[in-house]
Amino acid sequence: MIDLQKYVDGLFRHQRLTPEVQDLKEEILSNMIAKRDDLLAQGLSAENATEKAKESLSAIDYLIDGNQLTDVSKYHLECMQTLLLNCIVFWIFSLPLLFTHYALFSYTGLALVIISGCAYILRKDKKENTVAYLSITASKRRSKIAWGIWGMFFLVIVGTMAALTFGSDIWFGRPLNIDGPYQMANIAVRLYLPLLTIIIPITISNFSKILLKSRREYEDE
Amino acid sequence: MNKKNKMIIGLLAIAVILFCIIQFGIIPANQEKQVEYAKNQTDALTHDITSIEDYKNPYIGNASNVGNLFWNLPLNNVDMKFEIDSEACTLTVNYLDTVWNIGEEKVQRDLIYNSVAAMAAIDNLSGITYNFSGDSYSFERTQIEDVFGTPLSNLLEQEKWRNDVQDKLKDTDFVEQFYK
Numbered sequence: 001m002i003d004l005q006k007y008v009d010g011l012f013r014h015q016r017l018t019p020e021v022q023d024l025k026e027e028i029l030s031n032m033i034a035k036r037d038d039l040l041a042q043g044l045s046a047e048n049a050t051e052k053a054k055e056s057l058s059a060i061d062y063l064i065d066g067n068q069l070t071d072v073s074k075y076h077l078e079c080m081q082t083l084l085l086n087c088i089v090f091w092i093f094s095l096p097l098l099f100t101h102y103a104l105f106s107y108t109g110l111a112l113v114i115i116s117g118c119a120y121i122l123r124k125d126k127k128e129n130t131v132a133y134l135s136i137t138a139s140k141r142r143s144k145i146a147w148g149i150w151g152m153f154f155l156v157i158v159g160t161m162a163a164l165t166f167g168s169d170i171w172f173g174r175p176l177n178i179d180g181p182y183q184m185a186n187i188a189v190r191l192y193l194p195l196l197t198i199i200i201p202i203t204i205s206n207f208s209k210i211l212l213k214s215r216r217e218y219e220d221e
Numbered sequence: 222m223n224k225k226n227k228m229i230i231g232l233l234a235i236a237v238i239l240f241c242i243i244q245f246g247i248i249p250a251n252q253e254k255q256v257e258y259a260k261n262q263t264d265a266l267t268h269d270i271t272s273i274e275d276y277k278n279p280y281i282g283n284a285s286n287v288g289n290l291f292w293n294l295p296l297n298n299v300d301m302k303f304e305i306d307s308e309a310c311t312l313t314v315n316y317l318d319t320v321w322n323i324g325e326e327k328v329q330r331d332l333i334y335n336s337v338a339a340m341a342a343i344d345n346l347s348g349i350t351y352n353f354s355g356d357s358y359s360f361e362r363t364q365i366e367d368v369f370g371t372p373l374s375n376l377l378e379q380e381k382w383r384n385d386v387q388d389k390l391k392d393t394d395f396v397e398q399f400y401k
């Protein structure tokens with residue numbers, strides 16, 4: 001019993017224990033115990049019966065709702081490709097920062113393009129064909145979390161910037177002074193910088209869409 | 222080659238071209254202009270008077286305003302210290318160099334320029350003394366107004382400044398009348 005319990009715990013170690021998954025886990029454990037008892041009744045030794053009961057179920061991924069049989073190699077390759085594309089887009093949009101004190105962001109964009117480009121080329125040359133069950137639910141959850149965190153980050157940063165910039169008269173007793181395009185650009189850049197980070201939740205959302213596209217049909221197994 | 226790869230190559234080409242134009246074309250040209258502008262700002266004949274617009278003030282008492290004003294006037298490449306006498310409304314600028322080092326002709330022209338600019342920008346400034354190691358020069362508002370007219374603040378318009386101050390300072394005799 002303890003052996004089977006440990007084995008089933010091991011099968012579920014990567015799963016989030018929702019009430020549905022917990023029910024499934026208990027059902028699998030009781031089925032295994034029943035199977036082992038049957039085998040014991042047929043005259044097998046306790047050790048053999050337990051081993052045979054374990055062999056009857058070696059993976060549970062396909063039993064979990066929201067899991068999808070996925071061409072992992074294709075999924076990873078397309079993720080790398082999307083990452084590279086988004087890094088290039090980030091770099092292009094960060095180019096105007098070269099004229100400001102925030103040029104480091106643009107050089108970071110260039111570095112990200114080089115790193116993701118190398119990673120994509122290396123991954124492209126690998127001839128792997130891995131298939132596995134990946135969780136669509138988890139992927140969608142990651143996407144939601146990313147947008148949530150980014151939304152909060154953006155609101156806090158922009159709110160703080162706006163309070164410091166437009167409320168300078170209240171905090172520091174110094175009126176806001178926008179008397180030319182330079183001051184205007186300075187304020188715009190401070191609001192533009194946090195907006196650029198939108199590429200992070202967009203990339204994570206793209207990964208989620210790629211996962212759906214990388215579905216592998218059962219007959220291909 | 223799939224559609225996304227074509228998009229990557231296209232965007233990468235655009236990004237590289239834009240980066241090269243900005244990094245190796247526009248930015249060095251801008252820096253060159255800034256260096257040229259900073260160099261021009263150290264001399265009375267090439268100085269751009271609009272750079273002191275932000276430092277106009279009716280009173281001499283604001284020390285940081287006085288400092289900023291003089292760091293935007295000719296001779297700003299020479300270290301200096303200030304003493305303000307708020308009661309007498311006078312200012313002393315101590316340049317930490319010698320006239321010989323900077324050049325007598327340049328010093329004499331730049332000091333007139335700085336005096337006119339400072340008195341035009343600060344309404345109640347009645348006199349300025351400039352001290353160098355071993356030399357000293359003083360200018361009174363009345364002396365400056367006699368030559369450039371009143372009110373001096375009217376001169377702080379780019380075209381008028383160029384005609385009535387900058388161009389006149391090209392003439393050595395005009396400069397020398399202040400040092401007789």
